[in-house]
Amino acid sequence: MNIEWLKWPQSLYFAKIKNSPAKFFSQSLGQQARLAMLLALVPIIALTLWYAQQVANQQQKTNQIYQFNQSLILAFTTLKSDVSALEKAQLNNQLLNNAQLQKTIENKWLTTKKNIEFLKKSLPSEPLVAKWQQLQKLTPKIGAVDVNYEQLHQQIDALEPNFNQSIQNRLSDRATAFAKINRYFLFGLLLLIPLLIVISLLVIRKVTRQLNAFEKVILQLGNGDYTHPIELHGSEEFVALGKELDWLREELQRSHKQKDVFLRHVSHELKTPLASLKEGNSLLQSDSFGHITAPQQRIILIMDKALSRLATLIDDLLNYSAANHAMSRQLCTFEQLRIELIEHFEQPLSPSPLAFEWHNQNDSATVPYLPTKLILTQLIGNALQYAKSTIKIHFNVHHELVCIDVIDDGPGIELSEQHKLMQPFYRGKHSDNHQGSGLGLAIVAECVKQLKGSARWQHTHAGAHICIKFPTQGAVSHA
Secondary structure: OOOOOOOOOOOOHHHHOOOOOOOHHHOOHHHHHHHHHHHHHHHHHHHHHHHHHHHHHHHHHHHHHHHHHHHHHHHHHHHHHHHHHHHHHHHHHHHHOOHHHHHHHHHHHHHHHHHHHHHHHHOOOHHHHHHHHHHHHOOOOOOOOOOOHHHHHHHHHHHHHHHHHHHHHHHHHHHHHHHHHHHHHHHHHHHHHHHHHHHHHHHHHHHHHHHHHHHHHHHHHHOOOOOOOOOOOOOHHHHHHHHHHHHHHHHHHHHHHHHHHHHHHHHHHHHHHHHHHHHHHHHHHOOOOOOOOHHHHHHHHHHHHHHHHHHHHHHHHHHHHHHOOOOOOOEEEHHHHHHHHHHHOHHHHOOOOOEEEEEEOOOOOEEEHHHHHHHHHHHHHHHHHHOOOEEEEEEEEOOOEEEEEEEEOOOOOOHHHOOOOOOOOOOOHHHOOOOOOOOHHHHHHHHHHHOOOEEEEOOOOOOEEEEEEEEOHHHHHHO
16 A cells, blocks of 8 residues: 655645735735725825815914904004094194195095095995995095094994904804814714724624634534535635645545555454464364463463454454544434344343343434444443443433433543543553453544534443433434
8 A cells, every 4th residue: 555645735825825816805814904994094084184284274264364353453443543633633723724734634534545445345244334335425535624523433433343243253254164174074084984994894704704714624624524625715815725724634534544544454454363363272272282281271361362352452443443434324223223232242241240221212213323333332342341230321312412321330430531531542540450442432432523423421429421412314414
């Protein structure tokens, strides 16, 4: 038999990840994370930049309006003081009748009229326009001599509240515009933050689904299921990892088959010389070749025990090899299996005082023939070696779950040994004076794994209680 050594593939699939074209959720996780970050953060960054620009513009406009308002307030204050000064100067000149002073008054009046025109154009609100027009009617075009300063003072005093209100409205309008920008910014955040959350949840959900698929594949390999091909979908890393795991599955399957073939061949090849040795040992015991002395008889007995142990070991190896295979779908009723087991253990039970109790609640229930028989054969065989007076087998099917309990009143199982007893060739401390290969419970564990079930120890004050559970054949097929 040629054995092919486990070889790592020459070209790894991971080396091709960066060069493979793929859509968003087929790209590598790093690319997905970067694209998701861009999709989520770019709108937020753009909104923040727009908000910063609008705030700067509004601040600049507010400063300009504040400075312009200060100039208007200064112009209005100057207008009031100029009108008062002109009124006093005009009264004084009526007494002095100075031509030069009159000329100065006229120039000052022209400046005052320009100031009124400037204020009128700077604050074109409707209430103020009417007030400014009334004020301009009190400012004759010819000269300052005909001005009615008393009415002019009254009109300016009447105009001042509207003027102050208009100045205040200009600042209020800027504050309203700034508040509007803040509302737009908050509204944009309320839209974009849920978008960021949704994109993040989509990426997390996609990664989580891929990790769950990866976990199922690992469980598949851990349970020894090498028959179903492995194929992972999603990002490039998972697709490449699926190909690597499928390659590993094929190598494990091939190695597993080679081990089983080797084990079966070796076991069968050992049976032929073992049969010859047993036949020769029987001939020696029959005195066919002369009288056997006491020392020779002891040697023959030692050889006979060794041959029996070797035969048991070979049978257990064959059973262990069979337990490692996917079992056939051949079914039988538990009652048929019980009859076969009674016939199988008839010889070892005949000289034994042990009481054998069967409790079948579902005699007509069907179970997989080979794995169930191997399980019960090994468990009953162990119980026969350790039980003191009674062995009980309980069988029941409940909610598509087969339950088999094997109970004996022997020395029991130490808690410190429970996690080791399923290992091949391990023997507990109570097995020193009993025959066995240490493969019995390992065979049980392999059969239970093939049946997708569980094997547990129930804690009892005396003896051992092993509980086997596995789904019925219909439940397994449905799963």
